[in-house]
Amino acid sequence: MLHTQARQRKPADHSARARQTFTGNRGLDLEEPLIFEIGRAEVTGIDVDAPATTKTRLGSLERTGRSGLPGLSEPEAIRHYVRLSRMNAAIDANTYPLGSCTMKHNPRLNEKMARLPGFGDIHPLQPQATVQGALALIEALARNLLDLTNMSAVAISPKAGAHGELCGMMAIKAAITARGEEATRRTVLVPDSAHGTNPATAALLGFEVKSVPADADGDVHLDAAKALMGPDVAAIMLTNPNTCGLFERDIVEIARAVHEAGGYFYCDGANFNAIVGKVRPGDLGVDAMHINLHKTFSTPHGGGGPGAGPVVLSQRLARYAPVPFVVRDGDALRLVEQTEGTQSFGRMTAFHGQMGMFVRAFAYILSHGSDGLRQASEDAVLNANYVRACLADLMSQPFGERPCMHEALFDDAWLKGSGITTLDFAKAMIDEGYHPMTMYFPLVVHGAMLIEPTESESLASLDLFIATLRDLAMSAKRGETERFTGAPYLAPRRRLDETEAARKPVLKWSPPVPIREAAE
Amino acid sequence: MRYHSLTQEDRADMLARIGVQNIDDLFADVPAGKLLREPLPLSPHKSELEVERILSQMAGRNVAASQVPFFVGCGAYKHHVPAAVDHLIQRSEFLTSYTPYQPEIAQGTLQYLFEFQTQVAALTGMDVANASMYDGSTATAEAVLMAHRITKRRKAVLSGGLHPHYAEVVRTLSQMANDNVASLPPDVRAREDVLAAIDADTSCVVIQTPDVFGNLRDLSRIADACHAKGVLLIAVFTEAISLGLLKSPGAMGADIVVGEGQSIGNALSFGGPYVGLFATRDKYVRQMPGRLCGQTVDAEGRRGFVLTLSTREQHIRREKATSNICTNSGLCCLAFTIHMTLLGETGLERLARVNHANAVLLADTLVNVPGAEVLNETFFNEFTIRVRGDAGEILARMAERGVLCGVRASRLLPGAGLDDLIIIANTEVNTDEDRAAFVEALKSSLQAGAH
Numbered sequence: 001m002l003h004t005q006a007r008q009r010k011p012a013d014h015s016a017r018a019r020q021t022f023t024g025n026r027g028l029d030l031e032e033p034l035i036f037e038i039g040r041a042e043v044t045g046i047d048v049d050a051p052a053t054t055k056t057r058l059g060s061l062e063r064t065g066r067s068g069l070p071g072l073s074e075p076e077a078i079r080h081y082v083r084l085s086r087m088n089a090a091i092d093a094n095t096y097p098l099g100s101c102t103m104k105h106n107p108r109l110n111e112k113m114a115r116l117p118g119f120g121d122i123h124p125l126q127p128q129a130t131v132q133g134a135l136a137l138i139e140a141l142a143r144n145l146l147d148l149t150n151m152s153a154v155a156i157s158p159k160a161g162a163h164g165e166l167c168g169m170m171a172i173k174a175a176i177t178a179r180g181e182e183a184t185r186r187t188v189l190v191p192d193s194a195h196g197t198n199p200a201t202a203a204l205l206g207f208e209v210k211s212v213p214a215d216a217d218g219d220v221h222l223d224a225a226k227a228l229m230g231p232d233v234a235a236i237m238l239t240n241p242n243t244c245g246l247f248e249r250d251i252v253e254i255a256r257a258v259h260e261a262g263g264y265f266y267c268d269g270a271n272f273n274a275i276v277g278k279v280r281p282g283d284l285g286v287d288a289m290h291i292n293l294h295k296t297f298s299t300p301h302g303g304g305g306p307g308a309g310p311v312v313l314s315q316r317l318a319r320y321a322p323v324p325f326v327v328r329d330g331d332a333l334r335l336v337e338q339t340e341g342t343q344s345f346g347r348m349t350a351f352h353g354q355m356g357m358f359v360r361a362f363a364y365i366l367s368h369g370s371d372g373l374r375q376a377s378e379d380a381v382l383n384a385n386y387v388r389a390c391l392a393d394l395m396s397q398p399f400g401e402r403p404c405m406h407e408a409l410f411d412d413a414w415l416k417g418s419g420i421t422t423l424d425f426a427k428a429m430i431d432e433g434y435h436p437m438t439m440y441f442p443l444v445v446h447g448a449m450l451i452e453p454t455e456s457e458s459l460a461s462l463d464l465f466i467a468t469l470r471d472l473a474m475s476a477k478r479g480e481t482e483r484f485t486g487a488p489y490l491a492p493r494r495r496l497d498e499t500e501a502a503r504k505p506v507l508k509w510s511p512p513v514p515i516r517e518a519a520e
Numbered sequence: 521m522r523y524h525s526l527t528q529e530d531r532a533d534m535l536a537r538i539g540v541q542n543i544d545d546l547f548a549d550v551p552a553g554k555l556l557r558e559p560l561p562l563s564p565h566k567s568e569l570e571v572e573r574i575l576s577q578m579a580g581r582n583v584a585a586s587q588v589p590f591f592v593g594c595g596a597y598k599h600h601v602p603a604a605v606d607h608l609i610q611r612s613e614f615l616t617s618y619t620p621y622q623p624e625i626a627q628g629t630l631q632y633l634f635e636f637q638t639q640v641a642a643l644t645g646m647d648v649a650n651a652s653m654y655d656g657s658t659a660t661a662e663a664v665l666m667a668h669r670i671t672k673r674r675k676a677v678l679s680g681g682l683h684p685h686y687a688e689v690v691r692t693l694s695q696m697a698n699d700n701v702a703s704l705p706p707d708v709r710a711r712e713d714v715l716a717a718i719d720a721d722t723s724c725v726v727i728q729t730p731d732v733f734g735n736l737r738d739l740s741r742i743a744d745a746c747h748a749k750g751v752l753l754i755a756v757f758t759e760a761i762s763l764g765l766l767k768s769p770g771a772m773g774a775d776i777v778v779g780e781g782q783s784i785g786n787a788l789s790f791g792g793p794y795v796g797l798f799a800t801r802d803k804y805v806r807q808m809p810g811r812l813c814g815q816t817v818d819a820e821g822r823r824g825f826v827l828t829l830s831t832r833e834q835h836i837r838r839e840k841a842t843s844n845i846c847t848n849s850g851l852c853c854l855a856f857t858i859h860m861t862l863l864g865e866t867g868l869e870r871l872a873r874v875n876h877a878n879a880v881l882l883a884d885t886l887v888n889v890p891g892a893e894v895l896n897e898t899f900f901n902e903f904t905i906r907v908r909g910d911a912g913e914i915l916a917r918m919a920e921r922g923v924l925c926g927v928r929a930s931r932l933l934p935g936a937g938l939d940d941l942i943i944i945a946n947t948e949v950n951t952d953e954d955r956a957a958f959v960e961a962l963k964s965s966l967q968a969g970a971h
Contacts, residue, residue, distance in 0.1 A: 024822075035635050035861050044867030046602055048948070051870075051877030055884075058876070059898040061729075061736045061767050063869075067642045071864015074604055081858055084628035085613035092612035098621070105523055106616050109568050114789070115606075118579025123592045124791030125927045126583065127919050133581030134790050147561050159654035159792065162834070162846040170696050200834035200844035204665075206698050209839045247549035278547060283554050302609075302851030303629040304619040304811070306654070306793030322692070338934055346692030350595055350657035350685035350780075351791025363575060369565035372521040378543045379526050382534055385546055389538045403538075403546045430625055438621075441835075458525035459534065486819075491624040494819035498623075501816035501828040505805065507648045508638035 029492060032083040036509045039070025045077050087492040088303070089435040095457055095465050097387075099407045099438035099450025100195075100243060102273050102295035104380075107367065110299070110360035119359045124351035128334060134355065135333035139326050141362045145291060145312055148373070150282030153318035155311040156325065157353035161270060162197040164290025164309025165237075167322060167348050169201055171288055171313055172235050172264045174320040174345035185234040185263065191220050193244060193442040198237045198268060207234060214444050218244040218399040218409075225254055229261035239268035240284070241275065243442040244399065245384065245407035245450065255285025264288065264317070272296045273454075274381055274406035277374030287314040293354070297361035308357035319343040324352050379455035380406040383462060387453055390466045394473040398445045406454070412447025420476050422447040424484035431483075431490045432468050521565050583924065585788060589954035589961075593902045593945025594732060594927040595656070595683050595758040596791060597783045600949055605785050605858045609851055619811075619847065623826045624818075629850065630825035633813035636857040643763045643860075644777040645770020646799035650810040651827075652853040653796030653845070656780030657689040660726065660756055662809045662843055663776045663798065664690050667724035667752045668699060669807050669842065675700035675721040679714055680707030681731025683758055684932040690726070706929075706936050708895060708904060710735035715745050722749070724776075728756040729769070732932070733895070733943060734902035736766065743773025752776060760784045760797070760856075761947075762900040764865075764872030776800045785859030786852050795852035806832060809843030871948060875901035879946040882955050889959060891966040895941075902945040904929065907962075909969035911942045917965035923957050 024031040056062065072080060089096065096103035114120055122131055142154040155171070158164035169188075176185045188202035191212045199209045210228055215221040220238065236258045240248045248254070255265045267281055267289040273296040281289050293299050293308040313321055323344050324335045339346060368376060381404075388408035392401065396414040412422045426436035426449070438450040453462060475483055488494065526534075531543070540546060547555055566574075585598040592598070609615065613628060620626030620633075633651045640649035653659040664676045676694065678687050678701060687703055694701045702717050710733070714725050725746055729737035739755055746753045755769035757779035769777040781795040782788075800808055806829065814828035834841040863871060879901045883894045891908035907914050911928035918925045929941035946955075 032631070034631070034638075036638065039861065039864060041865040044864045044870070045604075045862035046867045046871070048867060048870040048874055051873040052952075053877045053880055055880050056876060057880055057883070057896070057898050058766065058900070059736055059738070061738060061898065063765055063767050065645070065768070065771055067763075067768075067865050067868075069639055069642050069860065069863075069865040069868070071867055072861050074602075074862065077858065077862050078604055078608065080861070081608045081614075081632070082611065084631055085608075085611040087625070087627035087631070088613040088617045088629055089622070089625040090613040091616040096616075096618070098618060101618055103616075103618060107523060109571060111610060111615075113572065113575045113579075115787075116576060116579040117584035117586060118582040119575075120787045120789050121584040121586050121598075122582045122790050123585055123590075123598065123788045123924075124596055125594050125931065126585075126592050126924050127915060129916075130583035130919060130924065131790065133578040136581070137575075137578050144562065159658060160845075160847050162844045163654060163658070166844060170692070173696055195846075196834035196836070196838045196841065197844050197846050199839035200837070200841040203839035203841075204844050205696050247547070249549045249551070252551045252554070275550075277560050278556055279550055279554055280556065284551075300615045300851065301618040303614055303617050303626075303854065304651075304850035305847035306795075306849045306852055307847050308793070337931070340934070346695065347685060347688040348658075348692065349655060349689060349792075350683065354792040355790035356787070356793050359575065363571055365562070366566050366571045366574060367523070367568070368521065370560035370562040372524070372565040373560065373562070375521060375524055379524055379531075381546050382526070382531060382538075382543060385538050386534045403540070403548065405546075426622070427624070430622065435625060436622055455524060455526075459527075459530040461525070488624050492627050493624045493822060493824040496623045496818050496824045496826045497816045498826050498828065501814040501826045502831070505812070505828055506815040507634075507805070507812055507828075508641050509634070 030083045032080060034509055035070050035072060035080060039072045041068050041070055043071040043073060045072050045074040094433055095453065095461055096435040097437050097451045097453050098435060099452040100270065100441065102452060102454060103301065104298050104454035105456040106298055106300040107364065110363040113363045114356045114359040119355065132333055135326050135335065137362055138358055139333060141358050144365050145310060148276055149289065149312045150280035151312035152315045153313045153321050155313065155321040157322060157348045158290060158309040158311055159349055159354060160305065160307035161290055161292045161309045162201065163348065164311045165197055165201040165268065167311045168266050168288035168290055169205055170345050171317045171320040172266060173205055175317055176234055185232060187232045188234055189225065189228055189236040191238060193242055193444045194237060194239060195243060195268060195270060202237065217402065218246045219249050220254060222250040222253060226257050229257050231262060233258065233261050233263040235264040235266050237266045237268060239270060241271040241405035245404040245409050247405055251284050259285065270295065271406060274377055276377045278377050282314065287317050293357045293361040297364045299357040299360040306354060306357065308354035320345045322346055322348045376455045383453040383455060383457055384408045386462060387451055387466060391469055394470060407450055407452035409445060410449045411445045415476060418476050419481050420484045422449055424487065425472065425476065427487035427495065428472055428484045430488035434468065589923045589957045591925045591944045591946060591958060592927055594932065594943050595780060596788055597759055597945055597947055598788060598949055599783050599947050601785055601787065601859065602862055604862065605855050608858050609855050614851065614854055620827060623824065627824060630813050632854055632857050634815060634825050636853050637813060639857060639860050640797050640799055644799040645768030646777050647802040648805050649797065649799035650808055651813050652848040653798050653810055654849055655792065655794040655796045656758055656778060657686045659778040659796030659798045660686045661690045661693045663754045663778045664724060664726065666776060666807050666809060667754060670804055671723040671750060671752060673721050673723035675702065675723060677714055677717045677722055677725045678703045679727040680704040680712050681710060681733060681735060681737065682726055682728045682756060683732045686756065706933050706938060708733050710737060714742060718749055718751055722751050724752040724754050726754045726756060730759060730762055730900045730902060733904040734899040735896055736898040736900065739769060739772035739774060754778065759900060761872050761875055764868035765876060766900065781856045785855030793849060793852050795849040795856050807842060810845055811848045874948045875946065878950050879903060882946055885955065885959055889963055892962060901947055902943060904941050904943050906940050907942060908966060911940055914965045914969060915942065917968055918961040921961040923961040925958055925961065
């Protein structure tokens with residue numbers, strides 16, 4: 001979640017980095033040039049045999065121009081990427097309480113399993129008789145997802161959460177079209193607090209997006225939602241637990257209202273990790289929900305993907321699921337890859353979805369089991385409430401003392417008059433070694449700070465995190481503004497100029513202009 | 521449970537600090553009767569050893585590409601990935617970080633994204649590339665939407681050489697978004713006239729090269745003709761290694777280039793996760809979907825990188841965004857850029873030549889196989905043969921003989937009268953022995969079919 005509500009500031013002059021070094025390195029913190037500055041096009045780090053023939057069948061289409069792409073030897077390449085890696089914050093190194101993103105531990109067993117040749121080295125189009133184990137895993141994972149959600153069918157192929165939303169909303173559109181109502185049911189209701197992907201998805205499919213306000217407690221305003229229900233409503237898209245980290249108290253009532261109006265209930269499952277084993281979305285009246293395997297089932301976030309967003313569907317939508325899906329033919333499993341003879345709405349992606357993520361998620365589910373999954377949800381909620389309770393006297397909560405689910409939300413009312421913004425506060429956390437919480441999201445809360453510790457954190461780790469935030473909060477209240485407004489002082493970079501980056505975009509490396517040419 | 525860090529005593533202390541009696545007090549907002557109390561219908565937690573046993577058993581029921589002579593392609597390719605790649609992408613700082621929302625502590629991710637964008641732009645011959653998409657097929661669908669935004673027209677013309685899955689993804693999204701698509705019939709010999717399908721509402725023509733049957737397509741003339749009509753040319757590739765040997769789509773005049781990057785750095789993994797590549801001209805950058813990394817300076821004037829032009833994106837623009845996309849394919853993109861850096865221009869060209877040479881050798885050998893005919897005049901590392909008999913049966917017989925020899929065209933295009941076509945990929949992993957095994961298996965399978 002990135003928002004630019006905050007302003008950039010010039011830092012204070014004095015810096016902990018003021019001591020200069022010849023190299024620009026700071027002890028173990030090494031600077032690293034771009035590959036284009038250290039590599040050469042004639043260098044390669046891979047030995048390739050000579051081609052067995054020089055005959056070609058390329059017609060007139062052989063490359064004539066040079067790409068000029070530099071190569072590095074293997075030792076040079078290893079060093080380049082190891083140095084880059086050391087400029088990143090990571091869950092493995094410290095608490096990463098990025099709300100709404102669920103930065104929990106990524107078990108290494110799951111990495112190992114995904115790399116078994118029988119999973120990692122199989123081709124999506126090899127004969128199905130040679131991939132029965134892979135199809136069995138997909139079937140077993142799908143069964144688990146249905147059991148955990150009490151839904152009727154799974155669309156396996158969506159590549160990420162937003163892709164899953166698109167899939168679910170396509171299933172809804174297909175159902176509406178099958179009813180002959182595509183011309184009249186054109187409205188999708190989306191709460192103000194929703195992820196940006198929700199309105200973007202609905203708009204992509206040609207729906208008209210109408211906002212539903214939140215009430216004073218952080219829930220969707222029930223009466224406002226009901227007032228918007230009518231024969232034009234295709235669906236409501238609701239996140240539960242919602243983006244404020246709260247369980248929507250009126251969710252069953254809202255589901256009933258949208259169903260009575262003839263529409264469907266799309267649930268954004270981004271926060272399913274809070275309720276796995278505690279609440280089944282199917283019991284709440286949900287018609288479609290994507291599951292972020294990279295959050296709830298801990299497949300690695302990988303610096304921004306790859307994700308995986310299978311979608312569970314209710315009985316009313318199951319028949320419209322996209323291809324492919326796995327069916328059983330006697331003892332054998334078979335992929336249905338074509339829509340002919342089905343009511344499937346089509347295809348979301350080439351091949352069959354994020355198999356590498358399916359293996360990891362399945363390993364996670366097997367490892368946790370019925371008891372571990374429920375415990376994980378409970379611990380996630382417990383950790384978040386503990387953080388909330390331990391900071392409540394210093395930082396302000398937009399919805400009072402109400403218990404949260406897996407993430408604790410604060411606003412910036414407590415910083416009023418201090419000259420310190422949410423952004424400043426977040427940047428000061430960096431100096432203390434923490435990745436900041438999610439800032440300025442959800443949009444309905446001013447200066448939002450959304451903290452999701454996840455179940456992975458130990459009590460000792462939480463206590464240190466809380467003590468750090470308390471120290472920062474008291475420092476802010478004492479008016480020690482420089483600690484915040486110039487932060488970070490101790491990261492690989494000070495604050496970066498995002499305004500300039502957008503004003504004059506430099507989106508790739510270009511060779512430096514020779515001095516003589518530049519002068520002309 | 522090995523992944524949980526709290527003890528029962530911790531939990532009790534924490535509940536007391538929060539001021540509630542038990543954990544379900546924190547779930548008090550769940551509507552009456554909806555909180556599960558019975559056990560879930562799953563087995564209890566398992567040790568690492570047990571999980572490894574179960575998954576290894578499942579994996580053992582699949583035939584891995586490296587176990588057999590392997591010639592299956594059609595959008596995903598078996599290549600050798602250097603050991604360094606998989607080691608580096610498992611560095612904690614890459615594997616367990618997220619989107620670089622806090623650039624000061626994400627310069628590692630941001631710098632490799634910037635390097636990746638530069639590499640992709642150079643390979644495709646374009647001005648600018650984004651920080652990757654989910655895969656080649658979804659990148660193609662996004663390119664079509666982008667062309668609609670730029671031209672303010674609503675119809676895409678899809679070549680009959682476009683990978684059928686890619687075409688289906690475009691058609692599905694277009695149908696749902698109320699846009700039009702004209703799909704040309706399967707074009708086995710690259711003889712179609714895409715220009716004839718252009719009308720006043722056409723925003724773009726989508727052509728794949730090498731196409732799904734392996735033919736190379738010269739886009740230059742088509743690009744000129746498209747531009748004369750205000751139509752954008754979207755060039756698609758599914759085999760990124762081909763860019764090392766072939767004229768780049770940018771050099772041939774494409775306006776948007778999209779493709780699958782799996783071949784460089786990424787495992788087959790049964791179809792995903794992969795990495796979509798997306799490049800275009802500078803003038804269209806603000807209509808481009810997906811994340812972009814840009815160069816800037818920090819408060820001390822040092823070079824650094826940030827995500828930029830985010831006003832195109834859903835988290836700022838919501839329903840007015842250029843796309844609903846939120847993530848990219850970060851780790852697959854990292855694997856791509858590391859492998860590409862190890863190769864360099866020299867290594868990539870050599871690798872591409874070995875791929876091409878292996879395909880040429882096999883095609884030449886097949887001239888002497890009665891009942892099999894290579895249909896392509898040109899190809900890179902993949903071509904189509906017509907066999908006497910049903911391709912599916914022949915493939916099954918070859919699989920029984922331990923050779924995974926290709927994809928039957930009818931699996932991708934059922935009911936199109938292509939039941940006797942097999943699409944065959946050759947890469948650097950195929951040895952002389954593999955090719956000999958291929959030819960033997962094909963000959964005996966053809967004979968078995970004749971009897």
